Amino acid sequence: MWKIGIIDDDRGVLQGIKRAIPWDELNAEWAGEALNGEEGLAMIQSACPDIVITDLYMPVMNGLDMIEQLRQNGYKGKVIILSGYSDFEYARQALRLNVSDYLSKPVSVPTLKSVLGEAIADLEKQEERRVKQDELLQKLRLYEPFVEKEWVKSAAAGTLQNSSLDMEIPTPYRYWSECDHTVLGIELVRNQRSAKLSLSDWSLLRFAISNIIGEVTQGIFVSFDYTDLHTNRSVIIVHSEPTEPADRLRERLEQLGVRLIDCVKSYLKLKIRIGIGERKNSIKDIGSSTEEAFRVIDLNLQPAVPGYDLFVYTQELHSGDAQAPVRPIKLYLELAGAIRTSQENQARKIIRDYMTRLEKEKGITKSYVGMLAGELWGIIAFAFYEMGTVLDDIFSNECITREIADLNRPSELAEWLGAKIGIVFSSREWGGNGKHRQAVDFMMEYIHEHYAEDITLAGLADKVYISRNYLSMIFKNITGETFNNYLTRVRIEKARELLMEKKVLVYEVAEMVGYKNVPYFSTVFKKITGMNPTEIVK
CATH class of the missing domain: 1.10.10.60 (Homeodomain-like)
Known part of the structure; x- marks a missing residue:
């Protein structure tokens, strides 16, 4: 119920107003009364009425001084002045103090009822707006983790667009600006067991791996972030103090890599390969560390620790004969993003543009095209799965495997993927998604x-x-x-x-x-x- 307080130095007026107000009809109740502004301040502070009806000319403290003090104290309720004097200057000051209405005594019952009804209607609208605003803020808070997760993923893939990043960093990650960053690229090696998993089972498996990675990493590093990039690849971004010696940091990174390989093998009976990119001192260079981490995995050179698929990228790898086609991390993320936002034409363009560039490169073998096709199909399938569409229900695994085996050139891969994406988007299976x-x-x-x-x-x-x-x-x-x-x-x-x-x-x-x-x-x-x-x- 709405609470109404009355302030007037005439007890007869107080009682008359109390009797005149249709309390039940207005869904209102009496909050208290006072005989002057000073008592009125105490009453309002104690009872917190939603509406205050007050006289102006009162002893000890007049009505305007009381209202001004109320506003200074942050009172947001409605104030209605009921005065026996029609003073323009007082009315002007009352408007400045955000008074709802200025009535002259004596006031009729219908007028009092109408003014109170309007004040309560306005309060109801304010309350409705406040409730809806709270609901919007709650939705925003619920949405923030998803947004922040996507920001971390973009940082890892090097797709943050703004070169001036300070204003774009979500609040929980502002401390990144004061740290150095090193990426550990993690590749889950597909075996016979993982190859037979459905997309839903694969999703659960990735969740289990992320739990292990989180528990192990927090035992060695205080600050880090983990994010999936696509089907069988993920990254840990380790944030270190700029003053930490390079040899000490590398020792701890290698220790983490060994622990992760052992734990995933022990608990999940799966094999992972880990690459460590170079240390970067800028957020916008994290994507380069990611590329380096997966680059050194693909090169498959001398392991950093004997007996472990753990590789460390060094400057010497920028040159030399040992070159392998780079797996395009940015392409993977942009393609997944285009599918998640239902951009069929953009997804086709991303694939077509990349394959056109790849067609001109030397050393692109049939086996590399097959590897790339498998990874891209996995990314596409998982992106649709996250949106509620299971490609296993549209294409059989046997059919996809057979068709990939027939691909020889990047141009053929572009055409094949474009056709498949078109089928999915035009399928009745595709109807938008909850997110x-x-x-x-x-x-x-x-x-x-x-x-x-x-x-x-x-x-x-x-x-x-x-x-x-x-x-x-x-x-x-x-x-x-x-x-x-x-x-x-x-x-x-x-x-x-x-x-x-x-x-x-x-x-x-x-x-x-x-x-x-x-x-x-x-x-x-x-x-x-x-x-x-x-x-x-x-």
């Missing part, structure tokens, strides 16, 4: 709650640490219209409702729905509704 729907629902609800504000897609992207283009593509895919078009439509529909109530003028409605330029508002309104705003007001 995308949740993001769009969040955006739509935010628009409905904040349409009067200066909302931009870029501003909303900043709130959730997701790129503007990423949000734009998700929104368009799910709703069929752009973010700006949807925002405009919501504003105009709300404007139409306000105009039909005939309680406000056109320029007031324009401002209430987020338009400062009235002629522009009128143009947009007519474009969408086919009518001028003035036609509805009449």
